[in-house]
Amino acid sequence: MIKDYYVSIIIPLYNKNQTIQGTILSIINQNYENYELIIIDAYSNDGSWEIVVELAKQYSQIKLYRQINQGYSVSKNSGVLLSKFDLICFIDADDQWNVNYLSENIFLVNKYPNAVAYTVGYKVVFNKYTISTIVKEIEEEGFIENYFEERINGWAPHTSSTMFYKSFFMKVGGFPSLIGSIMSNCSWLIDIDGNIIKEFNGIIPKGKTEKFDYQLIKCQNILQNVKDLNIELPGPLSEDQYLYDNLAFCGNFVFSKKILSTYFKNVDGQTTERIKLRKVTLINPHMISLTERIIQNNLNNYNKVKIKKYLKSMCVGLYTMLLDEKKELIKKLIDYHKLLLIWDTNFYFIFVLKIYIWRFHRKFRYIFSIK
Numbered sequence: 001m002i003k004d005y006y007v008s009i010i011i012p013l014y015n016k017n018q019t020i021q022g023t024i025l026s027i028i029n030q031n032y033e034n035y036e037l038i039i040i041d042a043y044s045n046d047g048s049w050e051i052v053v054e055l056a057k058q059y060s061q062i063k064l065y066r067q068i069n070q071g072y073s074v075s076k077n078s079g080v081l082l083s084k085f086d087l088i089c090f091i092d093a094d095d096q097w098n099v100n101y102l103s104e105n106i107f108l109v110n111k112y113p114n115a116v117a118y119t120v121g122y123k124v125v126f127n128k129y130t131i132s133t134i135v136k137e138i139e140e141e142g143f144i145e146n147y148f149e150e151r152i153n154g155w156a157p158h159t160s161s162t163m164f165y166k167s168f169f170m171k172v173g174g175f176p177s178l179i180g181s182i183m184s185n186c187s188w189l190i191d192i193d194g195n196i197i198k199e200f201n202g203i204i205p206k207g208k209t210e211k212f213d214y215q216l217i218k219c220q221n222i223l224q225n226v227k228d229l230n231i232e233l234p235g236p237l238s239e240d241q242y243l244y245d246n247l248a249f250c251g252n253f254v255f256s257k258k259i260l261s262t263y264f265k266n267v268d269g270q271t272t273e274r275i276k277l278r279k280v281t282l283i284n285p286h287m288i289s290l291t292e293r294i295i296q297n298n299l300n301n302y303n304k305v306k307i308k309k310y311l312k313s314m315c316v317g318l319y320t321m322l323l324d325e326k327k328e329l330i331k332k333l334i335d336y337h338k339l340l341l342i343w344d345t346n347f348y349f350i351f352v353l354k355i356y357i358w359r360f361h362r363k364f365r366y367i368f369s370i371k
Contacts, residue, residue, distance in 0.1 A: 002107075002110050003110055004034050004106070005034065005085075005087050005106055005109055005110075006034045006035065006036075006084070006085040006087065007034065007035040007036075007085055007087045007088070007089060007102060007105075007106075007163070008035070008036050008038060008079075008080075008083030008084060008085045008087065008088050008089075008166075009027060009035050009036065009037045009038065009089055009090075009091065010038045010039075010040065010076060010079030010080065010083065010088065010089070010090050010091075011023065011024075011037070011038070011039045011040070011079075011090070011091055011092070011093050012040050012042070012072050012075035012076050012079065012090075012092070012093065013039055013040065013041045013042065013044060013048055013049075013052065013075075013093045014041070014042040014043075014044050014048070014069060014072075014075075014093075014234070015044045015045065015046040015048055016044070016046075016048050016093035016094055017044070017046045017047040017048045017051060018094075019093060019094040019264070020048050020051055020052060020093045020094075021051055021055065022096055023091060023092070023093050023094065023095060023096055024037070024039075024052065024055050024059075024062070026091075026096040026097045026098075026099075027091065027097060028059055028061075029099050030097065030099055030100075030101060030102045030103070031099050031100060031102075031103050032102035032103040032106060035061060035085075035102065036061055036063060036083070036084060036085065037059075037061045037062045037063065038063050038065065038079045038082055038083060039052050039056075039062065039063070039064050039065065040065050040066075040067060040075040040076070040078050040079050040082075041064065041065070041066045041067075042066075042067060042068070042069035042070070042075055043066060043067075043068065043069060048093075049066070052064060063082075065078070065079075065082065067216055068210070068213050068216060069210055069233060070177070070210065070212075070213055070216055070217060070231050070233075071177060071231060071232065071233045071234045071235040072175070072234045072235045072239070073174075073175035073176060073177045073235040073236070073239045074175075074177055074216065074217055074231070074235075076090060076174070076175050077174045077175055077192040078216070080166060080169055080170075080174060080192075081192075083166065085166070086165055086166045086167060087109065087163060087164075087165065087166070088163065088164055088165070088166050088169060089102075089105070089162065089163040089164075090159045090160065090162075091159070091160045091261075092159055092160050092263075094264050095159075095160040095261065095262060095263050095264060096261075096262045096264075097160070097260060097261055097262075098259075098260040098261070098262075100258070100260055101120065101260040101261060104120055104256055104258055104260055105118050105120065105163045105256075108141065108254050108256055109163070111141075112142075112143065112252075112254040114251070114252075115143070115251060115252045115253065115254040116164060116165065116168050116247050116248075116250045116251035116252060116253065117157070117162055117163065117164035117165075117168070117244070117247050117253045117254070118162065118163045118164070118253070118254045118255075118256075119135070119157045119158075119161055119162045119163075119253055119254070119255050119256075120161050120255070120256045120257075120258055120259070120260045120261060121133060121134035121135075121161070121256065121257050121258055121259035121260065121261075122158050122160065122161040122259060122260070122261035122262065122263055123259055123261075123262050123263070124263045124265050125262060125263065125264050125265060126265040132259050133154075133155060133156070133158070134155070134255075134257045134259065135150055135155055135255040135257065136150065136153050136154075136155060137150075137255065137257075140256070140257050140258075141254070141255060141256045141257065142254065142255065143252045143253070143254055143255075144252065144253040144254070144255050146306065147248040147253055148248070148303070148306040148307050148309075148310045149306055151245075151310050151313075152306070152309055152310050152313060156241065156244075157240075157241075157244045157253070158240075158261065158263055159240045160261050160263060161260070161261035161263075162244065164247060168247055168250045168251070169243070169247075170192065171250060172243065172246035172247055172249075172250065173191030173192055173193065173195065173197070173246070174191055174192030174243065175192070175235070175239045175240070175242070175243055176189045176190065176191055176197055176236055176239055176242050176285040177189070177190055177217065177231055177232075177235065177236065177239075178205055178231070178232045178235070178236040178281060178283060179205075179212055179219075179223070179229055179230065179231045179232070180200075180203070180204045180205040180209070180229070180230055180232065180281075181204070181226045181227075181228050181229055181230070182204055182228055182230075183226075183227065183228050184226055184228075185201070185202060185204060186199065186200060186201050186202070186203070186204070187199075187200040187203050187204055187205060187281070187283070188200070188223065189236065189283065189285055189288070190217075190219060190220075190223075192218075193218055194217060194218030194219040194220055194223075195220065196220060196222075196223075197285065197288070197289070198285075198288050198292075198336070200283065200332070200336055202328075202329075202332050203281065203283070203329070203332060203333075203336075205230060205231075205232035205281050206232075206279070206280060206281040206282075207232050207233065207279045207280045207281060208232070208233045208279065209230035209231060209232050209233060210230060210231055210233055211229075211230055211231075212229040212230055212231045213231075217231075232280075232281060236281070236283055236284075236285050237280060237281075237282070237283065237284050237285070238284055238285065238286050239285060241286040242285040242286040242289060245286045245289065245290060246286075246289060249293070282318065282321050282322060282325065282333055283333070283336070283337075284314065284318060284337065286314075287311055287314055287318070287337050288336065288337060288338075290307055290310075290311055291311065291337065291338035291341055291342065292338075293307070294307065294308065294338075294341060295338065295341070308342055311342045312342050315339060315342060318337070318339075322334075
């Protein structure tokens with residue numbers, strides 16, 4: 001017997017006036033109607049709020065909330081805390097769903113009720129190119145046999161293509177936020193309950209920041225006495241992968257190869273653009289979380305090997321971003337990410353050599369550019 005589940009859909013919104021209407025209409029047009037749509041607006045100033053207010057007058061499923069801009073992680077966490085139902089899914093304010101998105105996920109929930117999360121295929125649109133991403137299993141649907149093996153093979157769950165249970169979301173701490181203090185010369189990763197995931201002495205947020213809102217976000221007593229606490233916007237790197245990587249330790253993911261979600265990558269404000277402009281603190285919550293699990297030694301040997309291999313593939317991207325950092329900061333970031341635990345000696349030697357070659361090349365180029 002097919003059970004009709006109710007779903008809480010959450011959209012974090014900030015200045016997406018060109019895309020938000022299309023996103024909402026892709027939800028309204030779903031062939032599955034048992035849902036609430038929660039929109040958390042961080043005081044958009046480009047007309048986005050006015051657009052959603054008008055749509056909310058037409059569609060009773062839409063529930064609107066506004067809060068001070070504390071980044072995407074906080075907006076998404078707030079949406080979950082406000083939600084009525086145990087099944088949760090997010091969609092970014094510049095993405096869209098196929099009309100069968102919800103019904104396919106509900107089909108999977110009914111067929112595989114003991115899973116932790118459900119994910120469908122999605123396509124990434126970037127300028128003139130479209131790339132489809134699906135799980136590389138033989139079947140068209142089913143349990144993902146080894147989550148981290150799939151990650152190594154190039155698949156990743158996307159925020160707008162995954163549904164999960166609220167109870168497991170709360171269990172792993174939701175999405176992380178990065179806060180910091182110049183006076184303390186320190187940063188902290190915190191979870192939805194304000195628990196400190198990791199402390200980073202000697203590192204302060206590098207990107208855009210806003211004053212930390214103690215009323216909106218919980219934090220431990222140790223942080224309540226920090227007078228100049230700020231939060232980095234729009235949030236830490238790969239905050240969604242932190243969530244999904246940790247959900248994988250709670251149980252199984254179920255997949256469908258049907259491509260029912262579209263991720264538009266050629267819009268303003270993407271994380272890749274922040275990285276390109278070096279306007280981001282190079283702290284990867286999901287890498288830090290996984291290395292901590294290895295250190296705690298609570299993994300079997302098979303998973304430990306797979307996770308180390310997965311983390312090593314992540315390192316390739318991280319070390320290229322580290323090339324422009326100051327020497328003393330590179331050492332701290334390598335230590336905090338426990339990269340020596342992941343890299344073998346040869347890999348680390350090559351990394352250090354590349355840093356010196358890159359810096360020599362940049363200095364050499366600068367000298368000869370002076371007229």
